Amino acid sequence: MITDARLEKLAKNLVNYSCSVKKGEKVWIDVTGVDYQLVAHLVREIYAVGGYPFVFMSDNRIKREILMGSDEQYWEIMAKRDEEFMNQMDAYIGVRGGQNNFELSDVKAAKMKNYNSIYAQRVHHNIRVAKTKWVILRYPTEGMSQLSKMSTERFEDFYFDVCNLDYQKMSDAMTPLVELMNRTDKVRILAKDTDITFSIKDIPAVKCAGKCNIPDGEVYTAPVRDSVNGVITYNVGSIENGTMFENVRLEFKDGKIIKADANHREKINEVFNTDEGARYVGEFSFGLNPYIENPMGDILFDEKISGSIHFTPGSCYEDAYNGNQSAIHWDLVQVHTEEYGGGEIYFDGKLIRKNGLFMLPELKGLNPDFLK
Numbered sequence: 001m002i003t004d005a006r007l008e009k010l011a012k013n014l015v016n017y018s019c020s021v022k023k024g025e026k027v028w029i030d031v032t033g034v035d036y037q038l039v040a041h042l043v044r045e046i047y048a049v050g051g052y053p054f055v056f057m058s059d060n061r062i063k064r065e066i067l068m069g070s071d072e073q074y075w076e077i078m079a080k081r082d083e084e085f086m087n088q089m090d091a092y093i094g095v096r097g098g099q100n101n102f103e104l105s106d107v108k109a110a111k112m113k114n115y116n117s118i119y120a121q122r123v124h125h126n127i128r129v130a131k132t133k134w135v136i137l138r139y140p141t142e143g144m145s146q147l148s149k150m151s152t153e154r155f156e157d158f159y160f161d162v163c164n165l166d167y168q169k170m171s172d173a174m175t176p177l178v179e180l181m182n183r184t185d186k187v188r189i190l191a192k193d194t195d196i197t198f199s200i201k202d203i204p205a206v207k208c209a210g211k212c213n214i215p216d217g218e219v220y221t222a223p224v225r226d227s228v229n230g231v232i233t234y235n236v237g238s239i240e241n242g243t244m245f246e247n248v249r250l251e252f253k254d255g256k257i258i259k260a261d262a263n264h265r266e267k268i269n270e271v272f273n274t275d276e277g278a279r280y281v282g283e284f285s286f287g288l289n290p291y292i293e294n295p296m297g298d299i300l301f302d303e304k305i306s307g308s309i310h311f312t313p314g315s316c317y318e319d320a321y322n323g324n325q326s327a328i329h330w331d332l333v334q335v336h337t338e339e340y341g342g343g344e345i346y347f348d349g350k351l352i353r354k355n356g357l358f359m360l361p362e363l364k365g366l367n368p369d370f371l372k
Helices: 003-020 036-048 062-068 072-086 108-133 142-147 154-164 167-183 265-272 361-366
Strands: 028-032 052-058 091-096 132-138 186-191 194-199 205-210 218-221 228-235 239-240 243-245 247-254 256-259 281-287 307-315 331-335 342-349 350-354
Touching: 003 036, 003 091, 003 154, 028 072, 036 091, 052 247, 062 108, 062 218, 062 281, 072 108, 108 342, 167 205, 167 218, 167 361, 186 256, 243 265, 256 265
Parallel strands: 028 052, 028 091, 091 132
Antiparallel strands: 186 194, 186 342, 194 228, 205 218, 218 281, 228 247, 239 243, 247 256, 281 307, 307 331, 342 350
């Protein structure tokens, strides 16, 4: 159990910076697999600014039992209940813990589809993401330490370095990249078994510097929905619906995934058959957190790896809207540092990042040596 002052600092950052909670605002604190320490700090901080905390605590072992027996009607009832509650909230803080990232691995695909397409779509994507100030973070556990191949103490030090860095400094350094992306039409990504092109013309670029995810550190946009062509192979594994997918290779034609391969070929195609939008891309993003250098099997960390990109099948965000709607939003990561085989990114034919490092003078402030 972590009891040091770093938890208090984290809670202050979540309430005052990430969600900017004001007097009279209502905050849903949604906690899974986490002890009470951080939750207690969050409640105190929300009360300190004059807000109202509403705490819901659960466990993935219980969620698994519910999913195993649930049907569409169950999630209709749950969605109706929580839509009403979420619509009353001004902010949402989601804290995710637990010892086993694979707890949901044996839940049938049809059961997960019901949850994602009914409950998650209506409560989280349509209301929480679109209408509240929100932040989601992972909580350090022994299970996460094991995934990261670190001792518990070393992982906790790493976690707080990552989560409590100077996000305002990062935000300022992101401005030139946002401006460049907003002027860009054609993007090309070259890496091992990857040659993919698409347009981001007229789709806004958005900073993520501690406001929506902790840890944070990305700038995202979305491709024009039907502009994606080529092949991308992701060199970071990803857990989706409790299954670890590795060596994911996607082939696109006119925006659509026409072929998907991975270590679990049948399961990955079940994911992409969730709905029509699951085979189109809703996000293209640069990972920029200087303290995150290697994958650890947790997407909130892996998508922020310095020198990475993620290219995300599924629903787009409202503030980088490309028209794609889906019950899924699956962040898949490709790292371009030399250690992971390198990679190049071109904007309108000009090389802007090579082997994970920005080449243009105005963007070098986003390289890890500056941000640490």
